[in-house]
Amino acid sequence: MSIDIKLILSPDAEPITREVDEGTSIEEVVQNYRSKLPYRIMCATVDNRDESLNYAIRRPCEIRLCDIRTNTANRVFQRSISLLYLAAAKSVLGSDEVEILNSINRGLYTVVKEKITDEQVESIEKKMWDLIDANFPIKTTSVKKNDLLEFIKSSGADRQYELFRNAPDMHFISLCDLDGYVNYFYGVMVPSTGYIERFAIQRYHDGILLRYPTPDAPNDLPQYYSDDKVYETFEEEREYEEANHLSFISEINEQIEQGRSGEIIAEAERKHTDRITEIAKAIKDSGKRMVLIAGPSSSGKTTFSNRLIARLEDFGVRSLYTGTDDYFVDREFTPRDAKGEYDYEGLDAMDVPLFARNINDLLSGKEVDMPEYDFIEGRKKFGKRTEKLGESQIIVIEGIHALNGAMSEGISEDVKFKIYISPLTQLSIDDHNRIPVSDVRLMRRILRDNRTRGNSVFETIHSWPKVRTGEIVNILPYNAEADMVFNSTLIYELPVIKKYVQPLLEDISKDHAEFGYAEWLLYLLTFFRAIEDEDSIPRDSILREFIGGGLVG
Numbered sequence: 033m034s035i036d037i038k039l040i041l042s043p044d045a046e047p048i049t050r051e052v053d054e055g056t057s058i059e060e061v062v063q064n065y066r067s068k069l070p071y072r073i074m075c076a077t078v079d080n081r082d083e084s085l086n087y088a089i090r091r092p093c094e095i096r097l098c099d100i101r102t103n104t105a106n107r108v109f110q111r112s113i114s115l116l117y118l119a120a121a122k123s124v125l126g127s128d129e130v131e132i133l134n135s136i137n138r139g140l141y142t143v144v145k146e147k148i149t150d151e152q153v154e155s156i157e158k159k160m161w162d163l164i165d166a167n168f169p170i171k172t173t174s175v176k177k178n179d180l181l182e183f184i185k186s187s188g189a190d191r192q193y194e195l196f197r198n199a200p201d202m203h204f205i206s207l208c209d210l211d212g213y214v215n216y217f218y219g220v221m222v223p224s225t226g227y228i229e230r231f232a233i234q235r236y237h238d239g240i241l242l243r244y245p246t247p248d249a250p251n252d253l254p255q256y257y258s259d260d261k262v263y264e265t266f267e268e269e270r271e272y273e274e275a276n277h278l279s280f281i282s283e284i285n286e287q288i289e290q291g292r293s294g295e296i297i298a299e300a301e302r303k304h305t306d307r308i309t310e311i312a313k314a315i316k317d318s319g320k321r322m323v324l325i326a327g328p329s330s331s332g333k334t335t336f337s338n339r340l341i342a343r344l345e346d347f348g349v350r351s352l353y354t355g356t357d358d359y360f361v362d363r364e365f366t367p368r369d370a371k372g373e374y375d376y377e378g379l380d381a382m383d384v385p386l387f388a389r390n391i392n393d394l395l396s397g398k399e400v401d402m403p404e405y406d407f408i409e410g411r412k413k414f415g416k417r418t419e420k421l422g423e424s425q426i427i428v429i430e431g432i433h434a435l436n437g438a439m440s441e442g443i444s445e446d447v448k449f450k451i452y453i454s455p456l457t458q459l460s461i462d463d464h465n466r467i468p469v470s471d472v473r474l475m476r477r478i479l480r481d482n483r484t485r486g487n488s489v490f491e492t493i494h495s496w497p498k499v500r501t502g503e504i505v506n507i508l509p510y511n512a513e514a515d516m517v518f519n520s521t522l523i524y525e526l527p528v529i530k531k532y533v534q535p536l537l538e539d540i541s542k543d544h545a546e547f548g549y550a551e552w553l554l555y556l557l558t559f560f561r562a563i564e565d566e567d568s569i570p571r572d573s574i575l576r577e578f579i580g581g582g583l584v585g
Contacts (some may be wrong), residue, residue: 034088040096041065044371059085059223062097066238069097069407071250073226074285075108075220080547082108084172084220089166096545102248104548112170112222112257114140115230118160118464119213124152130240131364134266134456138254138508139243140466141236141266153240153295157233160354163211171209172217180205219552223290226380237263247497248504258512262456265517269458278523285561290525298520301502301570308336312449314344318515320449321395321426323351326434326510327453330476332520332574335582336453337430341570344426352394352421356431356439358403359387363410368384369498377502379433383412388442391429394421395447400564431529432502434512455521457577470500472526475533475553482536483580489536491544492578525531527563532579 033054038047049396054063062069062085076083078097082104089095095565098105114132121130121144129145185467196205208217212227222228231244246254264444273279277300278287287296315323323340323378327333337491339352358364360376361383386403393400399420421427433439435450453474460466474496481487511517534557540550569575576582 038094074105082548143239148394322447323428324434325430330473335577452511453518457521479578
């Protein structure tokens with residue numbers, strides 16, 4: 033029997049209609065269009081739900097092919113290359129000794145529990161290529177939670193047992209099999225190892241860095257750059273979580289179950305307060321008069337800036353706060369992207385000469401008519417804010433380009449103190465499945481945009497790829513310039529966020545292309561027990577910037 037389908041070949045393509053035989057796989061459909069596709073297809077969405085290319089078509093539907101430029105395919109590729117890497121490591125090392133910790137340097141940072149030699153690293157890489165050349169199928173089986181619990185318990189996988197037992201909303205688990213290597217992964221995979229065409233592994237500090245193509249350059253490995261300060265921050269967070277038995281979701285769920293939520297919140301907030309105090313003291317001791325703060329979307333920059341200013345005041349240092357958003361060029365001069373839409377993310381959207389002139393005038397003691405950008409009219413307004421810097425007063429500046437030297441070109445480097453902020457979470461589902469920092473930030477942004485701007489979840493998720501592209505180009509390459517890093521993650525935040533963001537995500541209709549991403553976030557939240565009592569969350573907590581009830585927003 034023939035079935036009519038609507039096929040979308042790439043993110044910007046119009047649907048085409050064609051007939052296929054019932055039971056045809058999406059992978060077979062893709063083969064007919066290989067010459068028309070700019071990049072390798074990794075997966076697809078079927079009526080906006082994420083599906084493997086092995087999916088058999090049995091009803092009329094809309095199929096959107098996904099290459100690595102999409103969030104959907106990027107997640108699929110990361111899962112698949114992680115499985116490949118772990119299978120190769122198991123073959124070389126003889127046991128599951130590898131832990132995948134976090135995303136760093138646009139790759140995955142992993143550690144091996146026992147000391148590893150350079151020869152073993154080379155052997156792992158060679159084994160990965162051997163598996164790719166053999167094009168082994170990746171078999172995925174969805175198993176009901178209750179059917180797995182007894183097996184997991186008998187196999188001695190205590191962490192997985194506690195994770196699944198303590199996750200009341202999670203009902204199924206995906207088991208993935210690659211040439212006899214079986215592991216838990218949570219989502220769609222590529223059909224076979226041959227889909228992984230580019231990667232590199234290398235020694236990185238005490239572990240191994242797994243590098244692969246990213247959405248902005250699907251055919252290339254990203255440029256390697258020093259990320260030592262972010263690495264050190266991740267390590268500090270890992271040590272903190274290990275010391276407090278909070279490294280895995282199962283551990284935090286257990287402590288919530290035991291009624292220790294208030295203690296977890298208090299300790300996490302104390303850590304933030306101590307770090308802000310440390311940064312404020314470093315600024316005072318440096319004698320520098322210009323503090324530049326940058327970080328990706330929903331890092332908590334506004335709350336952090338206000339708390340830093342208050343702490344500086346405690347040290348006797350007065351501050352003048354301004355944001356780079358007031359230095360956008362007037363809309364008629366705003367550059368446009370490839371789709372003809374205004375591009376507010378790039379440096380060309382900023383009035384850099386005016387910014388440098390204003391800051392230099394302030395530092396020299398002159399009175400300055402500071403602009404305020406009217407986002408409705410799309411132009412800077414003057415005459416509303418006149419500032420003059422006191423002799424010992426400093427300027428605190430927050431914005432996405434703050435660490436880019438080109439933004440403050442013409443201002444002496446001797447006066448600049450640079451801070452990078454991001455929620456660098458180390459909380460993991462298990463040894464091999466991390467919680468992506470970008471997903472945490474997206475959920476933060478969903479809450480904030482819905483609460484303060486009235487934006488729907490659909491709008492926020494739809495705009496997220498553009499936001500992420502802007503971060504990759506304008507923020508991440510410059511974090512190594514920072515004098516200090518502030519980790520804005522809060523170990524307890526996802527159990528709190530869950531009850532706020534879950535109903536918003538559930539409201540996304542299956543008719544929206546963003547449904548698949550919403551479904552993934554909902555699945556991620558199923559692992560967490562919710563924290564219902566928020567009374568112990570301080571009003572100046574960074575989390576309040578997103579859930580409300582705070583001093584900011």
